[in-house]
Every structure is written in C-alpha cells, then in structure tokens.
Amino acid sequence: MDYNEEGDGGFMLNLTSEVEDKKKVHRRGGVNRRLKRRRDFKTGSEKRFEASKSLISRENDVREVNAEDIGDPPAKRPRFVETTPSQKRLGPKSVKATTARPTISEAARKRTAGPVRVNGKKACSHQKRPSDSAFHAELVPPDTPPDSPLRDPEPLDEDTNTRLFGGDPSTFAGLGLAEKIVNQLQGSVGFSAPTKVQQQAIPPLLAGRDIMVRAETGSGKTHAYLAPIVSQLGEKQPRLLRADGTRALVLVPTRELCLQIVEAAEALKRPYHWLVAGMLVGGENRTHEKARLRKGVVIMAGTVGRLLDHLKNTEAFQIDQLSWLVLDEADRLLDMGFEEDLAEIISILNKKAELGDMGSKRRQNALLSATMHSGLQRLAQLSMRRPLTIGFSMDDARATSGGKTARGSKALGEEGEDQDGGGEGEEHHTVAEQGVCGAGARRAADPDLEHVSIPEQLRQVVLEVPFKRRLIGLVGLLRHRLLRRAKGAKAAGVKAVVFFSSCASVDFHHAALGALEAHGKAAVPAKLYRLHGNLPQVERTKTFTEFKKSSAGILMCTDVAARGLDFPAVNLIVQFDPPGEVADYVHRVGRTGRIGQQGEAVLFLQGYEWEYVEKLRAAGADVHDASLAPLLKALPELREIPEANSRWGMRETTSNDQAEAMQGRVEAAVASRAELKQLAEAAFLAFTRAYAAFPRSLRHIFHVKQLHLGHVACSFGLKGQPSRIGNAGQGKSTKGNSKERAKSYTLKKENWGEVPRGETKDAPGSTGKIRRGNGVEASTGYGGMVTSE
Ligand SMILES: Nc1ncnc2c1ncn2[C@@H]1O[C@H](COP(=O)(O)OP(=O)(O)OP(=O)(O)O)[C@@H](O)[C@H]1O
Numbered sequence: 081m082d083y084n085e086e087g088d089g090g091f092m093l094n095l096t097s098e099v100e101d102k103k104k105v106h107r108r109g110g111v112n113r114r115l116k117r118r119r120d121f122k123t124g125s126e127k128r129f130e131a132s133k134s135l136i137s138r139e140n141d142v143r144e145v146n147a148e149d150i151g152d153p154p155a156k157r158p159r160f161v162e163t164t165p166s167q168k169r170l171g172p173k174s175v176k177a178t179t180a181r182p183t184i185s186e187a188a189r190k191r192t193a194g195p196v197r198v199n200g201k202k203a204c205s206h207q208k209r210p211s212d213s214a215f216h217a218e219l220v221p222p223d224t225p226p227d228s229p230l231r232d233p234e235p236l237d238e239d240t241n242t243r244l245f246g247g248d249p250s251t252f253a254g255l256g257l258a259e260k261i262v263n264q265l266q267g268s269v270g271f272s273a274p275t276k277v278q279q280q281a282i283p284p285l286l287a288g289r290d291i292m293v294r295a296e297t298g299s300g301k302t303h304a305y306l307a308p309i310v311s312q313l314g315e316k317q318p319r320l321l322r323a324d325g326t327r328a329l330v331l332v333p334t335r336e337l338c339l340q341i342v343e344a345a346e347a348l349k350r351p352y353h354w355l356v357a358g359m360l361v362g363g364e365n366r367t368h369e370k371a372r373l374r375k376g377v378v379i380m381a382g383t384v385g386r387l388l389d390h391l392k393n394t395e396a397f398q399i400d401q402l403s404w405l406v407l408d409e410a411d412r413l414l415d416m417g418f419e420e421d422l423a424e425i426i427s428i429l430n431k432k433a434e435l436g437d438m439g440s441k442r443r444q445n446a447l448l449s450a451t452m453h454s455g456l457q458r459l460a461q462l463s464m465r466r467p468l469t470i471g472f473s474m475d476d477a478r479a480t481s482g483g484k485t486a487r488g489s490k491a492l493g494e495e496g497e498d499q500d501g502g503g504e505g506e507e508h509h510t511v512a513e514q515g516v517c518g519a520g521a522r523r524a525a526d527p528d529l530e531h532v533s534i535p536e537q538l539r540q541v542v543l544e545v546p547f548k549r550r551l552i553g554l555v556g557l558l559r560h561r562l563l564r565r566a567k568g569a570k571a572a573g574v575k576a577v578v579f580f581s582s583c584a585s586v587d588f589h590h591a592a593l594g595a596l597e598a599h600g601k602a603a604v605p606a607k608l609y610r611l612h613g614n615l616p617q618v619e620r621t622k623t624f625t626e627f628k629k630s631s632a633g634i635l636m637c638t639d640v641a642a643r644g645l646d647f648p649a650v651n652l653i654v655q656f657d658p659p660g661e662v663a664d665y666v667h668r669v670g671r672t673g674r675i676g677q678q679g680e681a682v683l684f685l686q687g688y689e690w691e692y693v694e695k696l697r698a699a700g701a702d703v704h705d706a707s708l709a710p711l712l713k714a715l716p717e718l719r720e721i722p723e724a725n726s727r728w729g730m731r732e733t734t735s736n737d738q739a740e741a742m743q744g745r746v747e748a749a750v751a752s753r754a755e756l757k758q759l760a761e762a763a764f765l766a767f768t769r770a771y772a773a774f775p776r777s778l779r780h781i782f783h784v785k786q787l788h789l790g791h792v793a794c795s796f797g798l799k800g801q802p803s804r805i806g807n808a809g810q811g812k813s814t815k816g817n818s819k820e821r822a823k824s825y826t827l828k829k830e831n832w833g834e835v836p837r838g839e840t841k842d843a844p845g846s847t848g849k850i851r852r853g854n855g856v857e858a859s860t861g862y863g864g865m866v867t868s869e
Pocket of ligand 1: 299
C-alpha cells in the first residue's frame, strides 16, 4: 500500500508501489494533478468545509488497517506499529507479512518532519498501545489544551489492552463487551456469535478508536457500533441518568432507519434499564420532542434536518458531553445532499464539546457505509481523528473478478423449485476473500469503476420486460413465486419488496394490484403494503412495523426503503423501475440475502437499457439473464372474456394471450374508474420525470428521449399518452396534491373483468423540476416537482 503524498488522506488514493504500467502511473499523475487543482480552486461548499474544519484544531489522518487484522487469533495478531523504511522499500507485502498494522500516512510523516518516533525511539511491533497515543501527540498542534476533547483518548490501560488483544474474536465475550451485553446478545437478542464486521469493529471502538467501516448489506453493522456504545454507557459509574444529557448520537438518512436503530438499542440496553434511548425525526411533533430533550435522552438516533433544527433552536438539548457520534449509511447522507448540514452539525458539536466538561475524554466517531462515496473522506476529515478503516481500500477496486461471466440466458420461471444459490451451468467467478466484505463478496473487474460487494448467496436476475408487459409481468412474477412457494415444501411464504421510482407509481401499482381479480379471487393473493415519503408519518411507521413483523407480503416502495432497513426474511426484491447508480442497485438488492440467508433480486429493464447490466457486471455484480415468458404462464386464464375468445378461436391459449387478456382488464378498469385513472396518470407523469433525472453518468443508457410515451402509458393501463402531458408549465406543483392523493385514495375491490372499457382523458398538468434521492435536479419539460422519497 502506498499513500497519497499530497496529504489528502490515505484511502482516497491508495496507489500501489507495484504500479509499473504506464496507465497506472499516468492515473497517479492525473489524480495528483486533480488534487492540486482541488487545493487551488476550492468550491464554495469546500470553503465552508474548510472553515468548519478549522474549528477542529487538530490534524486528521486517515489510517488503514487490514480487515483481517483485528479479528485474528491472538498468536498471529499484529500490534500497532509504523512501517519501517525497509518495509516501505519492499512494498505492501512485506508490511503485511510482518507487521500488518495501520501505518501513518505519508502526509502526516511530512508534517511531523522525519520518521515517526515514540519517546524518541522508532516504534516497533511490541510497543504497547500508549505509543500510539504518543505519536499522535506530535500531530496535535502544541497549543491544544491538555484537557481538550479533541486530544488523544487516554492511553489504554493493561486491562483494556488485554481485553482488546487477548480475547477470542469469535465470541462476543472475547471482543471485550461487558458481561451483561454479552448475555443480552446471546440471550434475548438471539445472536450466537459476532459477525465478521462486528469482530473487526467492536474491539477498536471499545479501545477508544474512531473507525470507518465499509461492509456489505446485511452484515450486522448496526450492532457493530451499538454493542460497544451500550456496553460502555451502561457500565459507567455512577449510572448515567437522563439529566446527564445525550451521550451517543446516531445520524441516519431516513425516519424508518431511525426507528429501527432505536428498537435495536432498546433490545440491547435492557440490562441497563436506566439508559434512555429516543429519536428525533422529521414529521414528528417538535414540541413533544423538545419536552423529551428537556428530560434528557442518553442514546439518540436522528435524521439530519431535525437534529440540526434542535441543535440550533432547543436550548434544553444537552449534548456538550457527547461521547459517541455515528454516521450510519454515510454515503446515503451525502447522496441526499446533507454534506453542508453534516458539517454544520459537527461544528456545533465540536463547539459544545469545548464548552462541556469532558475532562481528558474525547468524542469517538464511527462512519459506516455499504458502498463507496467520494465525499466519505471529506466527512472523515471533518469529524474523525485518525480513524481505523475497515473494509475501505482502493486495493479492492484494483482486484479483478477473473473469469467471472454471467451464464447464458435461462428462463426465470424454469429455475425449478430451488432458486437458492448458483445452479448448474453457472461459470464460476473468482471469489476474493475480502475480510469484512465477506467471503465471496464480488470484486470489480474494471479498476475505474466502483466495485460492489453483494452477498454471494443473493441470486441476481435481470428480465427484459417491454413497457406494454411491465404491469402484467410484475403480476406474473409475483404469482409465479407465490404459486411455487405454495406448492413447494418451503414453509415461508413470499416476502417481497418492489421498488418504484416515484411515490405516485407506488400508489398506482398498490391500488391496481390490490383491485385486480380473476375468477373472484385476488390476482396477486398476498397482503400488499406501500411505503413512500408522501405518506403521513403515522402510516409510514405502521407499515414499516407491520411488514417487519410479517412472515409474508409484498411491500411496494420508493428508495425510502432501499437503505439500511432490515426486514427479516425478505426473499424477493423486484426493481420494477431501474435504480440509479450502481450503489443504489446494491442497497436495493441488499434488502434480501441478509446475514447469510438466501435471497433473489429481479431487475426489470427495457432492451435498449441493457448496457446497465454490463455496468453492473463490470462492477462485479453477478447478474443472470432470464426470460419473461414462463412467468406470464403463471397469469390466471381469462378465457371467459368473449372478445378474447372470438379473437383466439379454437387454438390453445398462449402465455401471450393470457397477458393480453389481463392487460385488457387493467386498461378497462383504468379507463372506467376515475380514481384509478387519476393515479395512473400521475404515475405516468412521475415515471417520465424520474426517467429524465438519471445521473449524468447513466443518461446515455436511460435517456428520456428513448421512451416511447405511448408504450409507457400502456404500462400504467392507459390506452394512450395523456394528452396534456406536453403542456409543460401549465399546472401546479403536484407535491401537495400527491400527498393528498396518497392519504385519500381507497379503492373497493371489484372484478375487473366486468368493468366496461372506456376512453382515457387528459392527465393533470404540473410544473417544475425533478429531484431524485441523490439530490440531482433535472428539468423535464413536463413540469412539476416530484421527489422520489
Ligand atoms: N451477530 C449476529 N448474529 C446473528 N444475526 C445478527 C448478528 N448481528 C446482526 N444480526 C442481524 O442481521 C441483520 C442485519 O443486520 P444490520 O441491519 O445491522 O445489517 P447492515 O450491515 O447494517 O445492513 P445494511 O447495510 O443493509 O444497513 C439484522 O436482522 C440483525 O438483527
């Protein structure tokens, strides 16, 4: 491993010392030049960052630790040590073989002038942890007060050191957690042993370290930080009371994730009943929250906007003795455009910490993510001090997936009973043991691409579904899986999450599938749920809780459910509308195949969008092609429709006939029922807007000009493109309206076969821009403001 010589932090630029080919040398030159340009020309937001960074009067230095280091058995475990000059000459392998511990960055070396020394001597492998603290002292500006919370943590005492390095990492007790927490984890929480990421993250957190963790979805990141937090706060003497104020703060992107974290904390802290956990989220009553803050909440989870609001406006919010700050789903926080808000939060917290009475203690910071984001390093520099990095490495991006290719097209419906795992005919890809990212996590083939890490047991499938078959294709897929589960020996039913690009699309499909019947029964015989950002908070929370508890059902949602949400036993993910960046794909599919369980993820695409599959494969996703036809066979036979019978005559019904008949029913219902039609038109409009808002890097694949609007309309049961669509800027913003629609619509179940066909009329007009989840705005020409969450 080599370091960024320009001092911009280790993990952003980890060019290998073995780089010999011109391309890589050129890239390094390019990156260095870019870094220089970045320093010379800072953007407004970067300048603001710099300003708030100056509040942290200390040097930051991102350090890296090999994923396997922390979890190794005691005998082999390396100690904290600096890279010696000879190791540097010999390259990264020599460092790994001897003392594969984190090394201080070249930048920090330059700043501290000369080799790193501890008490005047070169650091060596048997140095005790106090040495680590000592060499950091050289990095802290001399005028930093000795009791500043920004200074080093207290040196580890013998006891902590033994606990950190002496235990068996394959058990919770061996990681150094308090006995009560160990019993709680193994008892009522029900975990028998720590996951890999927990093995690697818990010891350094207990030892007072800042950490950055990147680990695949469903790998147990939440407990990797919650367990040490609860363990330390719970063991504090005298006991921490509400009046002591907030000691741990977890920032997350969505309200549901907040709720999930608070629930997990509640379960974990049961042996410490005096610890109070709570949350601050948008959509809740501010006055109630203020009252709770006045009483005090020790472990707090919050969304960015609401937290910032309380930090600025609620005097009773006691946070000057904060010991833990966690940024969970940090990449998503950045995607959502919260970088400046986070900077402001961190600067307020730092100011308050300076005023507070923390003695020699300092705040510990943890940053967790399942995918990479260029802004993570900025965030780390802003909030952390020499974090250990787990699972973050540019080496990953260099690794290739060798002979991995997708197997040839195989019909999705012909997979047989057991969909789990690979299957015959699949060519094996090279699996790189990646420590925290899990055995079998897949690597990127193209070093310029972000590499993805998807659980091996998660089966990924892509289906080409033309617009006129999309709605029916979804019905076919869900019926196929439901029938197969019902017939098979599998006890569990289908628990599926279907992703759409807009709230309006969720509403329409939820209504349409709920009302679609055949032979007097529901065409999709499953409980349907919906979740999106325009729903009232009460309904969001209710749906989230119910779906979490249920063993079967179909959740139709926007990307509001894509990150971090842990719905146990989800066995099918359908990406009905394509995701954005590859990272979005990873998070969506990551709602299944969690913690070693089996799962299946199906992506719907148009033929002309196939380049996206290549992009996924190049990033290391093991995506298989499948065919729609067998799924359509699972549609109910609707031969009772006279019109259809006369058209088909005496020949045998094909799956296409069934699809046509079902599509006919949908169109008839949409045409004849005003409420459904309104939902369909709004969904059509929102779909086209969302399609126009793909990030620039994907616009050549998903370009709005490629859309055949007549076919798109067909996918919403509309018999033609709504005529007022072209009248850009004619109407009002749809945001408020869609909220109203989401609240108000209810559709009675009817047999759609008996609904007469009707004519479609105009769609509601609207004006504005599109905002996708990643904060990207795009003008569509159609108008209206639509948020995808
Ligand atoms: N040690 C463990 N043993 C068994 N199950 C565990 C363990 N740790 C966590 N889990 C369970 O694994 C599931 C996934 O955990 P978690 O939600 O923390 O994953 P994650 O890595 O944060 O995923 P994402 O990136 O999607 O947010 C949860 O249901 C959690 O309760």
